Amino acid sequence: MGSMLGLERQRLLLQHLRARGSGNVVDLASALGVSPSTVRRDLRDMNDRGLVTRVHGGASVADAEIEAVLAARAAQHSDEKRRIGAAAAVDVPDGATVLITGGTTTEAMLPHLAGRERLTVLTNGLNIALGLSRCPGISTVVLGGVLRHGELSLLGPLTEQALVEFHVDVAYCSAFGIHPSAGLTGADVREAGTDRRLLQGAEHLVVLADASKIGRRGPVRLAGTARIDRLITDRAAPPEQLDALRSAGVEVQVC
Amino acid sequence: MGSMLGLERQRLLLQHLRARGSGNVVDLASALGVSPSTVRRDLRDMNDRGLVTRVHGGASVADAEIEAVLAARAAQHSDEKRRIGAAAAVDVPDGATVLITGGTTTEAMLPHLAGRERLTVLTNGLNIALGLSRCPGISTVVLGGVLRHGELSLLGPLTEQALVEFHVDVAYCSAFGIHPSAGLTGADVREAGTDRRLLQGAEHLVVLADASKIGRRGPVRLAGTARIDRLITDRAAPPEQLDALRSAGVEVQVC
DNA sequence: CACCGCCTGCTCATAGTTGCGCGATTGTGG
């Protein structure tokens, strides 16, 4: 049964997973006529690429709706994200102009920014803007743009154009993945152009990423490791990946 | 019921909880065919992730913040506003590009726009944008700008500048007041410049105003009656004011 | 034909998950 290409096998795997939403390793292996080891390798690879979510015993599709809702909810209360958000917020200099990109991880910064004075926050995320609408000490500027359906972030030429008007001291962003050689990567080509531009103009770049994003590589490159000043992540992050990132010149903060 | 995946089990758990709003550990355990210990572990995990709220004996679903905000705002809408919103939404032409300014009255249009196809909506209101984020048939463009504290609308040069890029068929707006001789007026000088510009470029202008705003005059003038094509209001509006507006060339619709 | 890289499948020590029992904690009714 050697006549199956790796990519073709992964495609079948994904198809099987979509049919039921999830599946365990043994069943998938017998369904495809390969060994469980191969399935594990494939699933790990697909997990790194964000196509599926690996769980003990099998995997489930990382598909838009449920996963997004789950992630959004998780973001609001998860201890890891809260800590990451707090750590990021601490070092926001008073009087600065910062950019906070849309996303669930960055949203965790908001509670810790609430009391700040003389802060200017630029954002392309409606969730961020909403959270800041009650903070009197913070001038919030929403970069315009096209709203992605199901998401709460703004994209497109309008967003990029608006940013030209400002000087950004620090950009705080999350992304699909961060990888020692690939740098900061995104999952969606349509988002990439805007995200890239958002990060380009900033004086300093700080990445907020929970452990699941460390070592993950998406299809589009947003910024090289050289551009990344700091990474804030949680304790579950694989140490060897963090070391590699440190070697690449990224200041890594684990909390 | 031999093998059950961890994530799948939690998903079922959540589903069971949503059905009744809450549930106790033993029932959930027997419903899923696992031990109470496993349910407890799952619930603790889900509690940490903010999906549910753990209480003694069981758990209840924890609703997300943003949805709660939207629901609360939706509940605030009186019958009058709902009817006004519905009447305004009916005549939005398919395939058009419309502007909906921020505000609570205009927000009432959203439920009636949900099913539309090929519609482009421009807005400077975060509440409007938020409500449209789940509508797949509508392209939503958020005009950037500075967020007013306590409000959910965007203002400033950025907003005005963004609007230049578009051709607006119809603008739907609410305001502080509408008066036969003063026209459409606003309450806040800082908002006025932006509001004026927003309405300027539109082909047609539709005003949504409940009875309390009819005949009222604010300090700043936003648009003359000649510019106003249509006014949608409710039955409590003073008829003599409506007649005067009709004489001024405004098409008045009472609902 | 030999060499080499690559993928596959197997083995095994390790890590993770599950269910049960026990003592501690919490809620409830007298």
Add this chain to the structure above:
DNA sequence: CCACAATCGCGCAACTATGAGCAGGCGGTG
């Protein structure tokens, strides 16, 4: 306020999945 019952968290043992390492097969290349 106390006693009782339900529930909880934790440690334990059985079981299962996992990832790393290793041998064998396949196809391309000099």
